[in-house]
Amino acid sequence: MVEGQIAIEEYRTGITKHHWDLKKIQSAHKVLASYLYKKGEVNRGYANRTLYVNLSTGIIQEKPVTDDMKKKFTGGRGFGLKLLWDSIKPTTRWNSEENELLITTGPLCGTTQYAGSGKSLCLSISPSTNIICDCNVGGFFGPYLKFAGFDALELQGKAREDVVVVIDGEKGIVSIEAAPLEEINTHLLSEQLTQMYATENTDKSRQKVSIVSSGLAAQHSYWGCLNFSFYDIRRKVPRIKQAGRGGLGTVLRDKKIKALVVKVGRFDGVSNHPADPITLAKVGIKLHREIRNLDRYQCNMRAVGTGHLVEIMDAYDLLPTENYRFGSFPKASKIYSPKFYELFTKIIPDGCWHGCTMACAKTVDGYTVMTGPYKGEKVTVDGPEYETIGACSNMSIWDPLWILEFNFYCDTYGIDTISAGTAIAFYMEMYEYGILNKERCSGLELCFGNADAALELLHRIAQGDTSEFIQVAARGARRVKDWIIQKNWGEKQLVEDTGMESKGLEFSEYVTKESLAMQGGYGLTLKGPQHDEAWLIFMDMVNNAIPTFQMKAEALHYYPMWRTWFGLNGLCKLPWNDIEPANNAETAEPSKVPEHVQNYVEYQNAMTGWNVTKEDLILQSERCYNWQRAMNVWMGRGQRKDDWIPFRAMGPVTEMEYLSRKERYDTQLLEKLRKSPKDVEKMTVREKLTILYEFRRGQYNKLADAVYYRRGWTPNGIPTPQKMRQLGFTDKKMLKMLQDKIDADEKNGLNLWGGTYAKEEQPPSNQKRYWETWK
Ligand code: SF4
Numbered sequence: 001m002v003e004g005q006i007a008i009e010e011y012r013t014g015i016t017k018h019h020w021d022l023k024k025i026q027s028a029h030k031v032l033a034s035y036l037y038k039k040g041e042v043n044r045g046y047a048n049r050t051l052y053v054n055l056s057t058g059i060i061q062e063k064p065v066t067d068d069m070k071k072k073f074t075g076g077r078g079f080g081l082k083l084l085w086d087s088i089k090p091t092t093r094w095n096s097e098e099n100e101l102l103i104t105t106g107p108l109c110g111t112t113q114y115a116g117s118g119k120s121l122c123l124s125i126s127p128s129t130n131i132i133c134d135c136n137v138g139g140f141f142g143p144y145l146k147f148a149g150f151d152a153l154e155l156q157g158k159a160r161e162d163v164v165v166v167i168d169g170e171k172g173i174v175s176i177e178a179a180p181l182e183e184i185n186t187h188l189l190s191e192q193l194t195q196m197y198a199t200e201n202t203d204k205s206r207q208k209v210s211i212v213s214s215g216l217a218a219q220h221s222y223w224g225c226l227n228f229s230f231y232d233i234r235r236k237v238p239r240i241k242q243a244g245r246g247g248l249g250t251v252l253r254d255k256k257i258k259a260l261v262v263k264v265g266r267f268d269g270v271s272n273h274p275a276d277p278i279t280l281a282k283v284g285i286k287l288h289r290e291i292r293n294l295d296r297y298q299c300n301m302r303a304v305g306t307g308h309l310v311e312i313m314d315a316y317d318l319l320p321t322e323n324y325r326f327g328s329f330p331k332a333s334k335i336y337s338p339k340f341y342e343l344f345t346k347i348i349p350d351g352c353w354h355g356c357t358m359a360c361a362k363t364v365d366g367y368t369v370m371t372g373p374y375k376g377e378k379v380t381v382d383g384p385e386y387e388t389i390g391a392c393s394n395m396s397i398w399d400p401l402w403i404l405e406f407n408f409y410c411d412t413y414g415i416d417t418i419s420a421g422t423a424i425a426f427y428m429e430m431y432e433y434g435i436l437n438k439e440r441c442s443g444l445e446l447c448f449g450n451a452d453a454a455l456e457l458l459h460r461i462a463q464g465d466t467s468e469f470i471q472v473a474a475r476g477a478r479r480v481k482d483w484i485i486q487k488n489w490g491e492k493q494l495v496e497d498t499g500m501e502s503k504g505l506e507f508s509e510y511v512t513k514e515s516l517a518m519q520g521g522y523g524l525t526l527k528g529p530q531h532d533e534a535w536l537i538f539m540d541m542v543n544n545a546i547p548t549f550q551m552k553a554e555a556l557h558y559y560p561m562w563r564t565w566f567g568l569n570g571l572c573k574l575p576w577n578d579i580e581p582a583n584n585a586e587t588a589e590p591s592k593v594p595e596h597v598q599n600y601v602e603y604q605n606a607m608t609g610w611n612v613t614k615e616d617l618i619l620q621s622e623r624c625y626n627w628q629r630a631m632n633v634w635m636g637r638g639q640r641k642d643d644w645i646p647f648r649a650m651g652p653v654t655e656m657e658y659l660s661r662k663e664r665y666d667t668q669l670l671e672k673l674r675k676s677p678k679d680v681e682k683m684t685v686r687e688k689l690t691i692l693y694e695f696r697r698g699q700y701n702k703l704a705d706a707v708y709y710r711r712g713w714t715p716n717g718i719p720t721p722q723k724m725r726q727l728g729f730t731d732k733k734m735l736k737m738l739q740d741k742i743d744a745d746e747k748n749g750l751n752l753w754g755g756t757y758a759k760e761e762q763p764p765s766n767q768k769r770y771w772e773t774w775k
Pocket of ligand 1: 118138350353357358359360572573574575
């Protein structure tokens with residue numbers, strides 16, 4: 001037993017000991033708009049309509065889902081992009097009236113026979129990047145939204161006062177209700193609303209309610225996350241999963257939405273009405289068996305969740321430490337997964353949707369809060385997952401209890417742990433160099449490892465503290481970089497190279513210095529640096545399985561498309577490759593887990609009645625991926641310059657970093673840059689850094705060339721009209737916009753490869769405007 005914790009058997013009362021007068025809170029609700037709808041049935045995975053709610057005008061209406069929409073956009077993230085394209089302008093910003101927040105499902109979402117089938121997709125224009133950000137998230141909201149009658153929820157406009165939007169799938173009513181008295185922080189609000197909207201005072205009824213909320217800090221920062229609840233019948237607690245990246249919780253609060261509530265009546269394993277339930281059940285059972293028999297010998301997700309990655313990352317020099325300066329640390333063993341295993345409540349199934357035998361949503365119950373407004377209270381902490389632990393190692397915080405504290409407050413305040421951790425780690429490095437100090441940080445001593453100061457920063461953001469540093473810091477690494485440069489407090493290059501963001505979004509928690517493919521995975525992507533293809537690090541760096549630019553480009557085509565496919569269908573990616581069939585290593589392409597890919601082919605066919613192949617699955621994703629890139633271009637952010645990453649992601653920035661891995665870098669100067677041992681010996685560390693810097697920048701540019709070509713884009717990263725037509729798109733507005741951008745690039749001399757090629761090397765194509773001959 002860890003000091004400060006209580007045994008689970010003593011813990012019977014849900015998250016908190018608060019007692020609320022729920023009748024009073026509910027009677028303060030005023031219905032501002034409502035809409036009666038005819039309840040329908042889901043057929044072959046689709047509800048066949050979406051729900052539109054305008055907070056400004058009170059208009060609530062249904063929109064049909066057409067066969068053409070299914071064919072071109074499949075569902076989930078694809079539907080979100082299509083609805084956004086129809087509703088926003090290229091000049092729309094995150095806080096514009098017409099910006100939308102979308103929650104979408106996919107045709108496979110809500111299945112209970114196949115592990116990992118309960119994901120919702122959330123999309124909006126992000127305050128961090130001012131382009132579309134998409135996030136997937138567990139919890140019950142997505143499946144319930146579909147069973148309530150809708151494939152997607154589209155929220156536009158802004159309410160004048162705090163509201164909840166309620167979708168009552170039992171009665172067939174959607175309402176916008178003024179909600180003045182509820183809490184805002186998630187752990188309290190989700191408890192209040194779950195109780196309030198449950199049809200009866202029973203756990204079974206509470207389980208049929210799901211809440212989306214954020215928290216106090218979301219309204220004062222750009223890191224706002226969305227918390228999706230799922231009522232845990234054993235713990236008697238509404239637990240939460242996060243759509244963390246890009247500040248979608250900030251958009252929720254900007255629209256003055258306190259929460260979204262969905263409730264359903266009866267639902268069961270075949271509520272999706274699959275075309276072929278027998279095949280679906282067969283494929284699902286096969287995977288369940290695999291997980292049960294093999295997980296303990298592979299990732300051990302059922303015991304420790306994604307936290308098992310910490311020790312692996314540390315061993316391979318990939319665990320971000322002190323703002324990605326290092327990839328391992330002497331104290332790292334203090335936060336290895338066994339430390340969290342001690343804290344997790346055991347023997348309770350931990351799936352974030354029914355039927356997920358992977359059950360990786362681990363939880364610490366009865367955690368005693370150490371700081372802030374809830375100090376001394378006992379709460380349930382959902383997590384920590386690997387990324388949250390990595391965010392803390394990045395700040396050099398090595399105490400599991402402080403990691404839980406950070407995890408709890410980020411969640412309840414509605415803050416993304418990754419963005420906050422990565423940004424604060426950068427502020428800490430600036431503090432170490434004296435570029436920031438106590439005075440410039442509004443009294444905070446933000447040195448590496450100062451967990452107290454990191455928590456204090458979160459509390460002050462949540463309180464709406466108006467001091468200059470807190471205001472800027474809450475907007476993330478990009479704004480702090482600009483602020484420091486504008487104040488002239490530090491060397492511009494150092495600040496740009498060490499603030500770990502790209503497109504305005506903070507990096508997630510992997511050190512990419514030695515994996516060019518993963519640098520591409522972070523930079524040559526749509527929404528910003530997210531760990532969507534983190535396994536590329538192992539293929540590239542550890543196994544050296546993709547040595548050439550062409551091979552890396554192929555990997556950066558296939559894997560992002562494959563990863564996208566989960567988001568089109570409402571699926572969790574983890575049961576694809578965090579569990580593998582026993583004979584997977586003997587297959588031709590083990591990294592693709594071919595047997596599982598075939599499962600998904602059969603699964604989608606069994607649900608929809610289609611007859612797709614594994615190539616069709618990639619094509620479904622390619623359509624969505626290119627459409628999203630084209631929308632980035634439309635919004636002025638989809639070119640090569642937008643795909644750049646800070647140098648810390650490519651290599652060592654400071655002399656200390658170089659010296660910490662001197663043998664590795666010296667060897668690279670000898671082998672990759674063909675310097676003589678004499679030259680290397682004579683060079684100063686600064687000179688070596690400069691040479692390495694140029695070399696790695698060049699490599700990244702060549703990688704971008706190869707990737708753009710493979711994806712069917714111009715050398716400046718624009719999807720071509722020819723490629724879009726090949727994918728089946730005929731939207732004239734979209735095709736003309738892309739052609740105009742390409743013509744403008746031509747005039748400005750931007751249709752040129754970015755890499756510098758030696759005589760013996762070739763760019764991806766020697767033909768100018770190579771895409772024009774594509775049929
Ligand atoms: S694998 Fe984990 S995150 Fe994915 S659905 Fe299952 S419990 Fe949720």
